[in-house]
Amino acid sequence: DTAVSQTPKYLVTQMGNDKSIKCEQNLGHDTMYWYKQDSKKFLKIMFSYNNKELIINETVPNRFSPKSPDKAHLNLHINSLELGDSAVYFCASSQGESYEQYFGPGTRLTVT
Amino acid sequence: AQKITQTQPGMFVQEKEAVTLDCTYDTSDPSYGLFWYKQPSSGEMIFLIYQGSYDQQNATEGRYSLNFQKARKSANLVISASQLGDSAMYFCAMRDLATNQAGTALIFGKGTTLSVSS
Numbered sequence: 001d002t003a004v005s006q007t008p009k010y011l012v013t014q015m016g017n018d019k020s021i022k023c024e025q026n027l028g029h030d031t032m033y034w035y036k037q038d039s040k041k042f043l044k045i046m047f048s049y050n051n052k053e054l055i056i057n058e059t060v061p062n063r064f065s066p067k068s069p070d071k072a073h074l075n076l077h078i079n080s081l082e083l084g085d086s087a088v089y090f091c092a093s094s095q096g097e098s099y100e101q102y103f104g105p106g107t108r109l110t111v112t
Numbered sequence: 113a114q115k116i117t118q119t120q121p122g123m124f125v126q127e128k129e130a131v132t133l134d135c136t137y138d139t140s141d142p143s144y145g146l147f148w149y150k151q152p153s154s155g156e157m158i159f160l161i162y163q164g165s166y167d168q169q170n171a172t173e174g175r176y177s178l179n180f181q182k183a184r185k186s187a188n189l190v191i192s193a194s195q196l197g198d199s200a201m202y203f204c205a206m207r208d209l210a211t212n213q214a215g216t217a218l219i220f221g222k223g224t225t226l227s228v229s230s
Binding site for chain 2: 035040056090
């Protein structure tokens with residue numbers, strides 16, 4: 001039983017394309033996050049949603065747009081992909097103010 | 113602003129030995145949580161242990177313990193009896209709890225790569 005799932009696991013695409021990464025959690029959590037892990041393995045928050053409401057919107061290019069159709073899903077759409085967007089993107093979820101965040105397996109995005 | 117510092121890029125230990133991974137943090141918030149995550153070469157993020165700023169005792173989870181020294185602002189992870197499967201990258205992270213707001217993100221350190229040899 002996968003708690004937090006992401007599709008696809010790997011994504012290779014060319015510069016200028018538009019792509020989406022999907023995230024689903026079956027834990028009944030009401031808060032979801034997107035983190036980016038760069039080539040140096042540094043993890044940084046991009047967005048968080050609570051009950052479909054945007055809570056955190058860090059300084060990321062507006063080419064990145066999260067969408068939360070319901071509490072169990074948080075998708076990430078990226079327009080006009082650039083080489084610097086290559087990274088591993090992690091989705092995570094948590095329940096309210098609870099401490100632990102559960103991470104998905106990550107999506108490795110490679111832009112050529 | 114909150115900050116997590118992990119000064120050890122890499123650590124090496126032999127099987128069955130204990131190892132300490134260092135983490136210092138900086139925050140002006142009175143209420144915060146400290147976390148350790150493990151990232152093996154397969155890439156997933158695995159939660160290991162949590163310590164709240166008001167917790168009186170150091171957290172322990174099996175072979176993992178967190179050496180929490182509030183005055184020094186340090187939250188070192190101690191792994192006892194290392195195993196080959198402990199070889200991975202380890203991240204220290206912090207979360208502000210003062211606002212008590214859902215959606216507060218984790219702030220991560222740069223990580224420490226642990227290599228366990230037989």
